[in-house]
Amino acid sequence: MTVSDGARRRSMAKRITVAACATLLSTVAALGLRAGTPPSGCTDISTVPPQYSGIQYGAAIQGMFDDFNGMNVGCTMCHFTPPPTPSGHLNLDDGVSWSHLVDVAAYEDASQTYVVPGHPERSLLFAKINCDTPPVGSRMPYGFPSDALTLEQQALVWDWIAAGAPAGITDGVFRDGFDPRGLAQ
Numbered sequence: 207m208t209v210s211d212g213a214r215r216r217s218m219a220k221r222i223t224v225a226a227c228a229t230l231l232s233t234v235a236a237l238g239l240r241a242g243t244p245p246s247g248c249t250d251i252s253t254v255p256p257q258y259s260g261i262q263y264g265a266a267i268q269g270m271f272d273d274f275n276g277m278n279v280g281c282t283m284c285h286f287t288p289p290p291t292p293s294g295h296l297n298l299d300d301g302v303s304w305s306h307l308v309d310v311a312a313y314e315d316a317s318q319t320y321v322v323p324g325h326p327e328r329s330l331l332f333a334k335i336n337c338d339t340p341p342v343g344s345r346m347p348y349g350f351p352s353d354a355l356t357l358e359q360q361a362l363v364w365d366w367i368a369a370g371a372p373a374g375i376t377d378g379v380f381r382d383g384f385d386p387r388g389l390a391q
Contacts, residue, residue, distance in 0.1 A: 247338025247345075248389040249352065254361035256387065261366045261376040263304060270359055271298040274347065281347060294343065296320070304373045307331060314342040326367035327389060336360050336389055364388060 261267070271281040282300075284293035292298070295313035297306050312318040318330040318341055326332045333340040335347075335355050347354050364387060369376035 243339060243341055245333045245337035245340050245389050247352075248333075248336050249357065249360060251336070251357050251361040251364060251388040254357050254387075257362065257365045257376075258369065259376050261362060261369065263366070263373055263375070264300075266362055267366055268298075268300055268303055270355070270362070271303055272300065274355055274359060284348065293348075308371050308373075312342065318342060321367055321371050323371040324368065326364040329367050332360075332363055332367060333389060335363060361387070 271285070273280045281298045285296050285298035286292050287297045287299065297303065307320040308323060310320050312320055312330050315330075320329065320331045322328045330341060334343060334345060338345050338352060345352060366372075366376060
């Protein structure tokens with residue numbers, strides 16, 4: 207082997223190592239493991255058929271925030287204004303919730319985003335309703351059993367975020383049907 211062959215191989219090995227590290231870092235980021243504790247104890251939603259279109263934010267997502275169990279119990283019982291500040295500094299009242307969630311840094315950890323359109327796996331909102339130990343804080347709804355939100359409700363949030371988290375109705379932009387669904391490990 208000549209000196210130039212050895213130098214080329216070392217250079218190529220460095221490029222491969224850098225590429226492998228970059229791939230690992232992007233995978234970690236895609237899984238939402240940038241900061242805080244990685245989510246654990248996540249509920250498997252893979253058995254729920256995906257809903258690719260027709261999710262109306264006001265009726266489906268806001269409706270869940272207002273009354274998730276059909277007994278007038280909802281996230282807005284704690285996440286509302288006033289008194290002085292809503293729980294977790296997150297107001298989920300009708301008319302303001304979408305703008306307080308989508309592309310908004312989390313109060314608990316500014317490196318986390320509540321909803322990253324198109325990326326439920328990187329959205330703190332989904333981890334908080336789906337995992338016993340989300341990256342920060344507690345599983346929601348706080349004080350309720352982990353199955354307070356049904357698998358279908360959790361999957362609906364996943365599908366809404368995956369469809370771009372629109373303020374209106376999801377338009378049916380097809381995502382690859384083989385995308386992993388949920389954070390269950």
